[in-house]
Amino acid sequence: MADVSQRTIAEHRAAVLARVSPVDAAAVALDDPAVLGLALAGDVVAAAAVPGFDHAAMDGYAVRLSDLPADGSPVTLPVLADVRAGGPGSTDPGDRPGVVRIMTGAPLPTGFDAVVPVERTSTGRFVAGGPTTERTVTLARQHRDHVRRAGSDVQPGAPLAKAGERVGAGVVAAAAAAGLTAVPVHRRPRVAVLSTGSELVALGTGGAGTVPDSNSLMLAALVRAAGADVVRVGAVPDDGAALRSALDRVTAPLPGTDVAPGPGVDLVVTSGGVSAGASDVVREVLASGAARDVDVATVAMRPGRPQALAAWRGVPWVAVPGNPVSAFVSTVLYVLPAVRRLAGVVDDTALTVPAAAGWTSPAGVEQVVPVRLGPDGAAPAGPGGHHLSALPHADALAVVPADVEQVRPGDLLTVLRVPEPR
Ligand SMILES: Nc1nc2c(c(=O)[nH]1)N[C@H]1C(S)=C(S)[C@@H](COP(=O)(O)OP(=O)(O)OC[C@H]3O[C@@H](n4cnc5c(N)ncnc54)[C@H](O)[C@@H]3O)O[C@H]1N2
Numbered sequence: 001m002a003d004v005s006q007r008t009i010a011e012h013r014a015a016v017l018a019r020v021s022p023v024d025a026a027a028v029a030l031d032d033p034a035v036l037g038l039a040l041a042g043d044v045v046a047a048a049a050v051p052g053f054d055h056a057a058m059d060g061y062a063v064r065l066s067d068l069p070a071d072g073s074p075v076t077l078p079v080l081a082d083v084r085a086g087g088p089g090s091t092d093p094g095d096r097p098g099v100v101r102i103m104t105g106a107p108l109p110t111g112f113d114a115v116v117p118v119e120r121t122s123t124g125r126f127v128a129g130g131p132t133t134e135r136t137v138t139l140a141r142q143h144r145d146h147v148r149r150a151g152s153d154v155q156p157g158a159p160l161a162k163a164g165e166r167v168g169a170g171v172v173a174a175a176a177a178a179g180l181t182a183v184p185v186h187r188r189p190r191v192a193v194l195s196t197g198s199e200l201v202a203l204g205t206g207g208a209g210t211v212p213d214s215n216s217l218m219l220a221a222l223v224r225a226a227g228a229d230v231v232r233v234g235a236v237p238d239d240g241a242a243l244r245s246a247l248d249r250v251t252a253p254l255p256g257t258d259v260a261p262g263p264g265v266d267l268v269v270t271s272g273g274v275s276a277g278a279s280d281v282v283r284e285v286l287a288s289g290a291a292r293d294v295d296v297a298t299v300a301m302r303p304g305r306p307q308a309l310a311a312w313r314g315v316p317w318v319a320v321p322g323n324p325v326s327a328f329v330s331t332v333l334y335v336l337p338a339v340r341r342l343a344g345v346v347d348d349t350a351l352t353v354p355a356a357a358g359w360t361s362p363a364g365v366e367q368v369v370p371v372r373l374g375p376d377g378a379a380p381a382g383p384g385g386h387h388l389s390a391l392p393h394a395d396a397l398a399v400v401p402a403d404v405e406q407v408r409p410g411d412l413l414t415v416l417r418v419p420e421p422r
């Protein structure tokens with residue numbers, strides 16, 4: 001097996017990212033809820049103008065400026081017609097002087113220039129559902145035209161969203177309004193999550209010396225929140241043959257029964273078994289020659305020091321340490337960037353925020369601290385170190401540089417958000 005290499009958080013993340021690339025893409029309809037949360041596989045460009053036609057921005061009267069005194073004095077004019085949103089696409093009330101009663105969103109009649117809001121006229125207000133009773137109206141030239149012009153928001157061909165952005169409410173709103181029916185998106189990646197350890201048991205089972213397998217639940221929750229489908233295998237004992245056969249199962253092609261034949265998972269994540277113990281099964285399998293591209297590393301970070309990468313049957317494999325806080329931190333720092341890259345998302349989770357409290361940090365290693373974000377910045381979410389009790393309160397992880405031994409309130413910190421369930 002390759003030597004153990006020493007590296008920084010950024011170096012290990014780069015090593016992880018070098019092993020993954022975006023999964024395949026296809027067009028998905030904007031009205032399919034499955035499109036939400038997927039990453040765009042190409043730029044989204046408007047097919048049509050927004051607004052699609054010149055229309056009234058206010059309820060009132062459409063006027064021709066040539067019918068109104070230029071000095072702004074009021075004039076009384078006949079009401080020639082009444083147009084509504086959704087009514088005929090164009091109205092031509094003829095050439096004689098007069099105004100057109102018009103409702104917000106209705107197309108501006110041919111030859112008309114502006115809309116005077118009803119509350120600025122002698123009518124005062126319209127009665128919802130009421131008939132048109134006014135024969136004439138007194139009004140004056142206004143400062144603003146209250147017309148939304150065709151294409152004033154979006155021109156055909158204008159860029160609306162970029163490849164790598166996730167489809168959310170804003171993207172579907174803009175794309176649908178601009179005449180599109182579907183957008184190109186990457187499918188959701190599939191990620192296998194395995195825990196290793198003979199002490200691990202399913203929840204609610206086991207006796208003395210056993211440990212509930214919490215890591216696979218944590219990993220599944222984070223991976224899913226980052227936009228992947230999860231195949232959670234659960235706990236595999238510290239036995240090389242058992243781990244190899246679990247890896248074979250998750251990386252095998254999907255059975256071609258009711259699903260089209262295709263690749264199995266796009267990424268394997270294991271927790272545990274990466275340190276120096278006699279039963280460290282991940283190290284054992286990595287050393288056996290059965291895995292490819294093996295990269296065992298010690299990252300100068302706390303917690304989360306031992307890490308490993310490999311490929312199993314061509315599928316990238318990220319191995320994180322078993323200590324639950326180390327596993328959580330490693331998942332946010334290394335696994336989720338890989339998931340986002342597989343999903344086609346351009347990674348954008350790092351923020352700079354002030355420290356809302358002070359704390360000490362060990363010399364010579366990057367310290368990773370679960371933090372809660374508040375109006376004053378980031379404060380430790382719990383006692384730190386390997387204390388799992390901080391995790392329920394952690395919105396993000398702060399990464400304190402290796403040369404900092406004391407964080408002071410107000411110091412600027414780099415934080416990575418812990419994704420919300422989606
Ligand atoms: N001699 C050395 N010992 C250790 C070193 C070292 O450098 N030399 N590194 C330590 C560090 S740092 C870490 S982190 C751990 C990582 O060890 P492993 O990845 O091999 O993890 P395990 O030994 O399998 O488990 C550690 C700990 O976490 C519990 N665990 C594991 N999996 C789960 C799970 N799915 N759910 C809940 N809890 C889990 C496990 O029971 C152990 O208590 O190694 C140090 N040792």
Ligand code: MOO
Nearest residue numbers: 303304305306326
């Ligand atoms: O590096 Mo380990 O993850 O601190 O216990």
